[in-house]
Amino acid sequence: MNWRFENTGFRSGVFNMEYDMALARALVDGTGYPTIRVYGWQPPALSLGWNQSRNEIDLVKVSEAGIGVVRRPTGGRAILHSEELTYSIVMRVKEKNVFAVYDEISRALVAGLKVLGAPAVIEKNQPNFPSLYRTKSAIACFSSTGRYEIKCQGKKLVGSAQRRYAAGKGEEVVLQHGSILLGPDHKRLVDFLFLDREGQDVEMRKELDEKTTHLSAVLDRDVEFEETAAAILQGFRNVWSIEPEVIPLMNEEQKVTI
Numbered sequence: 001m002n003w004r005f006e007n008t009g010f011r012s013g014v015f016n017m018e019y020d021m022a023l024a025r026a027l028v029d030g031t032g033y034p035t036i037r038v039y040g041w042q043p044p045a046l047s048l049g050w051n052q053s054r055n056e057i058d059l060v061k062v063s064e065a066g067i068g069v070v071r072r073p074t075g076g077r078a079i080l081h082s083e084e085l086t087y088s089i090v091m092r093v094k095e096k097n098v099f100a101v102y103d104e105i106s107r108a109l110v111a112g113l114k115v116l117g118a119p120a121v122i123e124k125n126q127p128n129f130p131s132l133y134r135t136k137s138a139i140a141c142f143s144s145t146g147r148y149e150i151k152c153q154g155k156k157l158v159g160s161a162q163r164r165y166a167a168g169k170g171e172e173v174v175l176q177h178g179s180i181l182l183g184p185d186h187k188r189l190v191d192f193l194f195l196d197r198e199g200q201d202v203e204m205r206k207e208l209d210e211k212t213t214h215l216s217a218v219l220d221r222d223v224e225f226e227e228t229a230a231a232i233l234q235g236f237r238n239v240w241s242i243e244p245e246v247i248p249l250m251n252e253e254q255k256v257t258i
Contacts (some may be wrong), residue, residue, distance in 0.1 A: 190208070
């Protein structure tokens, strides 16, 4: 099947998650296409992993800040989506495990980031996530880096998560999406967490400073959404040897239809 590339622009958190799931459902039932999608968030939104408790988040503060809240169809922990480009990949796979797909996608993303001049690399180690998730700092998704996620200058630059859907004939549909950080605003997540003790917010901010980076810091200039989108598309073209059909940017009024 021919690939598609969609830039759906800046939308609400609810729209973004529903659209990713709609792309996956359409591919499962045979009416959709394998798709590379890029998008932003307007207004900024805080997303929770599929099994993460809302009780970890101060929803009153989130609302007062004009930030949306949405649950992702994938796992992982909380992310504040603001200064970033989010990518999603929807594709059919057969006999490929989670790490194999992560690796394939990460190699294309790294190639795209290098088009921008970022010396990105793929993480090869895997932390003990069950143990890690018992720590308070693990509320924030970017506090740790999983195998085949992407780092730059020793710090996490791209965080990703994956979900699979049975598609028959031994195949699965993979939905993988992730945040490519353009600026430092993801660190404001700490402002919206329920913390156990005084000073813990300072510790968590320090941890995010030490463990995460963003393209504007790496490249020492402002990095725009559209130039990043173009570079990511080029990365997939080069590494996967595909030429996706580029779907025009949709109007604001369009609903979630595939």
